[in-house]
Structure formats: C-alpha cells, structure tokens
Amino acid sequence: MMTTLWRGLVGSVQGLRAGIDDWLVGTRHAVRAAAVCRIATGLAVLGLLASNFSTRDMWVGQGSVWAEPARAISSFPELTLLDGVSSDVLALLYVVTMLAALAFVLGWHAKAANVVTFIGFIAVVGQNPVVGSPGDNLVRLTLLWLLLMRASDHWSLDAARRSRRLAAGKEASREEDALPTWLSAGLHNVGLVALGAQTVLAAMAAGLDKVADRSWQQGTALYSTLQLPESRPFPALSDLLADHRVLLALLTYGVLLSQLFFGPLLLNRYTRRLVIVLAVVVNVLLAVVFAQPWSALSTLGVTLLFVSDRTWERVEDVVLGAAQPVTDWTVERGYDVLDGVDVVRYNVVLPVVDWVRFTILRR
Amino acid sequence: MPPTPVEDAVERPRHRWIVELLLVVVLVHSVALALWLAPSSPIRDAVGEGRLASYVDPYFQQGRDVVGIGTQQVDESFSVRAYVAPDAGGKGAATEWVDVTRDDNRANRHELAPERAHLIARRLATNLNLAMFNLSEAQRRVVRGLTADDLPSTVRPTLEGAGGRPEAVRFFQAYDQMATQFASLYAEARWGEGGRIVQVQFRVGRRTVPSYADRATTSLDDVAFRDFSFGWRRAFRGSLDARDTFDSYVKK
The missing domain is CATH 1.20.5 (Single alpha-helices involved in coiled-coils or other helix-helix interfaces)
Structure with missing residues (x-):
C-alpha cells in the first residue's frame, strides 16, 4: 500500500517536473509580447533622456553636486561611471545611452543594446535620486529581466537580418547561436516568469495600498492630486476631470480596478482582455493628465506582456x-x-x- | 505509444537543472518581493521587515508606487533668499524671498514631458518637511535655533542629545546640506552679479488641498502656505562648472 502510494507520488512529481521542463526548455513563449515590451521600455528610456537632454547638466551633471548626500547612500555600482565627470564626458555617455536605447527599440543587436541601455540608464538617472521617479525602478527592473529574454525575435532589425541569412542558407548569427537552443529558451522563459510576476505583484500591491483608503472607495481620490500645481500641466483638462463627478470617479475606479484585480483577471482569457484594455486606457490618460508619459509607457510595456502571441x-x-x-x-x-x-x-x-x-x- | 520514463529523460537536455535552478531562484525572489509589498501580516512579521529590506532595498528597490498614480494632498514650496555683500565693500543686505517651486510650476505648464530639473525645489521641500516631521519636538527647537556658525559636526550630537531617532537626524542633516548647497548655487546665479553671496536661507511651505466636499467653496489658492524658515546657512561656493550650470539654468 505504502509502496504504491510512494510510487504514485514519485510519478506525480516526475510528471510535474516533466511538464515544467517542457514549458521551460521547449520553446520560447510570448516572443511577440517580449518584443512589444522591448520597444515600449526602450522608448521610455529614450523619451526620458531626450526630454531632459537640454538640462542634463543641471539634472545629473555638475549642477547636481548638491545631491551628493543622496547619491552617497545609493548602492548602484553603475553610478561610478559618471562620478564627478566633466560636462563633455556626461554628454558622451548620455548620447551613448540614448543611441543604445534607440538600437534597443529598433532591435539592432538588441542584446548588446540592452546591456548598454541598462547600465547607462542607471548611471544617468541614479545620479540624482532626489528627483527620481518610482517609474525609474520599473524601467530598471524590466531592462534587467529583459537581459535574460530574447526580445528581438520579432519586429526588429535582428529578426530581419536573421531571415535574410537563413534564406541565403547561412547561420542565423554567432551572437544568437552562442547558447544551446534549450538553454536560450529556458533563460527566456525564466525571465518571462520573473517579469510577469513582478508586474502582477507591483500592480496588486499598488491596488491593495489604495483600496483601504476612503477616498479611493468613494471615487474621489484623484481630486486632490489634480489640484496640485505640479500635477496639472494642462489646467483645463485637470479642471474638467476634477469638476465632473462621473469622469473623476471613472478615472479613479479605473486606476484602482486595473491594479487591484490585475492578477486575478489575467487568469481568464476574456477578463484578461478586459483588464489589459482598461490598464492601457488608464495609463494613456495618466500619461497626459499628470504628464507622466515615460513611466506610463514603461507600465504599458509590461502590461502588454500578457497579450497572447496569437493576438499579436x-x-x-x-x-x-x-x-x-x-x-x-x-x-x-x-x-x-x-x-x-x-x-x-x-x-x-x-x-x-x-x-x-x-x-x-x-x- | 507514450514514451517510457527512460526515453522521455533522454529527449530532454541533460543540464536542464540549470534552468530549473534559475526558476527556483526567481520564484523565491518573487515570494520575497510579494512579502515586501504585502500589507503587514503575521507571515511578513515572521520573516522580518529588516531582513526583507536588506534583500529588496539595495538593488531591487520596489515600492507600492511603481505603477500608476497615488493620492497626493499636500502642496509644498521651497523659497530661497541670500545675504549679499557688495563687492565694493560696505554693509550687505538680504534679498527678497524667491519661491523656486512657483517658477518651476510655471515652466512645467503645458509640458507633456516636464524636465526633471524643474522638480528639484519641490522634492527638496517634500523631503525637508518629512525630515522635520521625523524629528522630535525638542529636536525641532534645536533646528529653529541653528545659525550659519553651527557646523554639521557639532549639530549632530546636539540633535541626537535632544532625543529622537539617529536615522531621523542623519536624514535631516543630509537634506539640510542638500538644500543649503542648492540654495547657495541658485543664489549665486540669481544675485551673484550684485555682490558676494555670504549666507543663504531657505524656507519650506506646506498647505493641504481642501477636501472634495468643500470644492464648491474653497480652492487650493484660498489656502495659505504654512511656512517654516530654516536659519541662515553659510554659502556653499561649488565648482566653477556647477556655478556655470546654475547660471545658464536660472537665467534661461
């Protein structure tokens, strides 16, 4: 009896392990969604750097000398790259990071571009933690997990070059053939799990944090934020939302629901579509109303990771x-x-x- | 016919354990992150906040606000003035207060992607207010009495001796130093041509957005800032590059 039970248990564990192995090292999953995530995250980095290019010396260069105490407690080793550098060196590394982000968006030697964008982004943005945004962490972690993933299998110059080489009967490329197929697929899928888990956790934690607050329950939570001068770049738009009770409630509940129920609603294909569309609409609105285009874009990138390859x-x-x-x-x-x-x-x-x-x- | 366990194992890569191990690492990481982000619970308490922070904080730094937007109810201002001594000699004078946050807000109006440099004053105000809230009442009294002659090395033991937490003192001193240096460079760019900047002073204002229920009768403009002026601080010179950067930024 015990032996039969033990064998059954061992068989079940072996079956589970085999199933996990097949999913992990069989084929790469969500490759188109990973490409969308690559493009959105790269654009977020490029946009942030481009929109601050003219004031880069004030933001992260010599003009940010006063931020040294905040910089000193940061534990990112990448910060040493720009530690005390001149304005010219800052401009050079800044432009290199922007070019790497552009290459990442286009999928041109995407893996190398990912590495340079990741290091450059932390080195630049981390120089002034006082004006950092929570969205910076999302970008940084997304770039980190994308390092494991193959995000340029579609909609990239790498993919176009691979197709041309394969059509000509040549190998895809040395860069892509460096790892065995199973290991490459395994790393991609592990990165996908990590990025997906992080996205769900971040959304649900934000939702749980809000739901206990009375103003979120009443649908008026964003009213006070809409009144603050730095959160109303377009006063007429802010006033329209703040003065219109239904619009304000729709936006407030949209934010709350798209975060709180993000994880559970992903489990069903129909509700998944609903929550992804809701999250996209909410983030586009937040990008415009609160002038947060780059953090909204990076959030969209990880949200769209949950759109199936068939849909893409x-x-x-x-x-x-x-x-x-x-x-x-x-x-x-x-x-x-x-x-x-x-x-x-x-x-x-x-x-x-x-x-x-x-x-x-x-x- | 389904494959036997032996055939099945042969078809899979031999070193797949590498990927399995990575998956386990990712799952453990995700659990740690979930506990870090979760509201207080017996499980979270059992693991310990300090232990979770020591894992998450150095590199992963994930908070509950990385996605979307939160509620903010407080408007804050950061103003600067300086004591300028004429180059030709004679008695100097204090300038008028300048609200840096107001200038920044004006610059950000109709900007879809505002520059981060225009957030500096607001963030300094937020963190200085936070630093003051973290201090005890006795420590705040010490802060009110600080002058340009008080060196940070002597201020620390005085503040720590007044009670409260040592981290709160470190946080206050860090932001006091940052605000002093920022205000000095700003003052040099703004009033430096009129003489030598000897001392600077900054003040932070705080006001709360009227509640939604009162929106018909009161707006934010009707609410006055509650200001807290920090004492005069000795001016920080900074490098020539830093001064040039502030010069071109302030006079833009």
Whole structure:
C-alpha cells in the first residue's frame, strides 16, 4: 500500500517536473509580447533622456553636486561611471545611452543594446535620486529581466537580418547561436516568469495600498492630486476631470480596478482582455493628465506582456494589411523617382559629360 | 505509444537543472518581493521587515508606487533668499524671498514631458518637511535655533542629545546640506552679479488641498502656505562648472 502510494507520488512529481521542463526548455513563449515590451521600455528610456537632454547638466551633471548626500547612500555600482565627470564626458555617455536605447527599440543587436541601455540608464538617472521617479525602478527592473529574454525575435532589425541569412542558407548569427537552443529558451522563459510576476505583484500591491483608503472607495481620490500645481500641466483638462463627478470617479475606479484585480483577471482569457484594455486606457490618460508619459509607457510595456502571441499575430496582420497600400504606393513612387533619376542621367548628365569629353578635353 | 520514463529523460537536455535552478531562484525572489509589498501580516512579521529590506532595498528597490498614480494632498514650496555683500565693500543686505517651486510650476505648464530639473525645489521641500516631521519636538527647537556658525559636526550630537531617532537626524542633516548647497548655487546665479553671496536661507511651505466636499467653496489658492524658515546657512561656493550650470539654468 505504502509502496504504491510512494510510487504514485514519485510519478506525480516526475510528471510535474516533466511538464515544467517542457514549458521551460521547449520553446520560447510570448516572443511577440517580449518584443512589444522591448520597444515600449526602450522608448521610455529614450523619451526620458531626450526630454531632459537640454538640462542634463543641471539634472545629473555638475549642477547636481548638491545631491551628493543622496547619491552617497545609493548602492548602484553603475553610478561610478559618471562620478564627478566633466560636462563633455556626461554628454558622451548620455548620447551613448540614448543611441543604445534607440538600437534597443529598433532591435539592432538588441542584446548588446540592452546591456548598454541598462547600465547607462542607471548611471544617468541614479545620479540624482532626489528627483527620481518610482517609474525609474520599473524601467530598471524590466531592462534587467529583459537581459535574460530574447526580445528581438520579432519586429526588429535582428529578426530581419536573421531571415535574410537563413534564406541565403547561412547561420542565423554567432551572437544568437552562442547558447544551446534549450538553454536560450529556458533563460527566456525564466525571465518571462520573473517579469510577469513582478508586474502582477507591483500592480496588486499598488491596488491593495489604495483600496483601504476612503477616498479611493468613494471615487474621489484623484481630486486632490489634480489640484496640485505640479500635477496639472494642462489646467483645463485637470479642471474638467476634477469638476465632473462621473469622469473623476471613472478615472479613479479605473486606476484602482486595473491594479487591484490585475492578477486575478489575467487568469481568464476574456477578463484578461478586459483588464489589459482598461490598464492601457488608464495609463494613456495618466500619461497626459499628470504628464507622466515615460513611466506610463514603461507600465504599458509590461502590461502588454500578457497579450497572447496569437493576438499579436492578428494585430500584425491587421497592421500589415492596412499598411499595404501605403507601402505599395511608397515603393511605386520610389520606382517613379528612380525612373526620373534615370531620365535626368540620360538626358542631362551624360550629354554634358560627353560634351565636356569631346569638346573641352578633346578625347 | 507514450514514451517510457527512460526515453522521455533522454529527449530532454541533460543540464536542464540549470534552468530549473534559475526558476527556483526567481520564484523565491518573487515570494520575497510579494512579502515586501504585502500589507503587514503575521507571515511578513515572521520573516522580518529588516531582513526583507536588506534583500529588496539595495538593488531591487520596489515600492507600492511603481505603477500608476497615488493620492497626493499636500502642496509644498521651497523659497530661497541670500545675504549679499557688495563687492565694493560696505554693509550687505538680504534679498527678497524667491519661491523656486512657483517658477518651476510655471515652466512645467503645458509640458507633456516636464524636465526633471524643474522638480528639484519641490522634492527638496517634500523631503525637508518629512525630515522635520521625523524629528522630535525638542529636536525641532534645536533646528529653529541653528545659525550659519553651527557646523554639521557639532549639530549632530546636539540633535541626537535632544532625543529622537539617529536615522531621523542623519536624514535631516543630509537634506539640510542638500538644500543649503542648492540654495547657495541658485543664489549665486540669481544675485551673484550684485555682490558676494555670504549666507543663504531657505524656507519650506506646506498647505493641504481642501477636501472634495468643500470644492464648491474653497480652492487650493484660498489656502495659505504654512511656512517654516530654516536659519541662515553659510554659502556653499561649488565648482566653477556647477556655478556655470546654475547660471545658464536660472537665467534661461
């Protein structure tokens, strides 16, 4: 009896382990969603750095010398990269980080770009912790987990190059073939689990923190935030929301529900769609109303990680279908331009060249 | 026919334990994070907040506010003035107070992506207010009496001797130093051409947004700031690069 039970238990554990192994090292999951997360996170980094480019010396350069006590207690080793550097060195590293973020968005040598963006982002943004945003942590952790993942399998220059090389009968690339397929898939899937868990935990913790507050229960919590000068970049829009009881309640409950129930609603395919759409709408509104575009974009990036690859395929088909006439038109106009260039070459350039050769040079 | 356990094992990579181990690490990390983010509970207390903080804080630094937006009910201001001595000699004079946060708010108006440099004054005000709240009443009395002649090394034992927590004293001193240096560089850029900046003073204001129920009768503009002026501080010179940066920023 005990032996049968033991064997059954061992068999169940082995079966569970086999199932986990198959999921982990079989194929890479959510590769399109990872690509969307890569693009959104890269854009968030690029946008933040670009919008602060003109005041970078004041924000994180020599002008931030007063923030040294806050910097001193930070435990990020990356900060030493910009420790006491001149304005020129700061500009160089700043631009390198921006270029790396752009390469990351485009998926051009995405893994290397991810590493440089990750280090550069911490080195730059961490220089002035006093004006840091909670969204910075989300970006930093997303970039960290994306290091394990293959985020450039789709919608990237890496993917286009891989397709070209494979079509020509060559290896994909040395960079991508460095690891065995199972290990590459395993690392990707572990990174996906970590990033997904972190996203769900962050959303639910934010929701739990709010739900105990009476003003969130009454749907008026955002009223006070909308009154603060630094949170109302567009006063007319803020007043519209603050004065309209229903709009204010909709936005307040939208924020609360999209956070508190984010995790549980992901478990069903229909409610998952609902909560993702709600989170997207809420974050777009927060980006505009409270002028937080970059943290909202990074939140959108990790939220869209939960959209299935099948849905992303459908989105891709729709977008490509809609873009087809535009691309066809562009290609046709391109041929027209090339034809025009040829006409000019034969009718103008070559006769002039011949005239110079035969008349002036007499050859 | 389903594969036998032996065949099944052969099909899977031999060193898959590496990935399994990584998964376990990630799951343990997620549990630690969940406990850190969770409201107070017996499980969280059993693990210990200090132990969780020692894991999460150094690098992962995850709080309950990384996504979305929270409720803020307090408006804060940070104002600066300086004591300027004329280059030609003679008696100096104190300048008018300048509300730096008001200038920053004006600069951020209609900006979808405001520059972080325009958040500095507001954040200094928030942290100075927080630092004062963390101090005990006796310590606050000490802070009120501080002058430009008091060195940080002598202020610390006095504050610690007045009771309260040592971390609160460290936090206050850090932000007092940051505010002094920021105010000095700001003052140099703003009034430096009129003479030598000898001392600076800063003050923080605080006012609460009227409740939603009173929105028809009272607005934030009707509420006055409750100011707290810190004593005069000896001016910080800073490097030439730092002064140049402030110069171009303040006069922009």
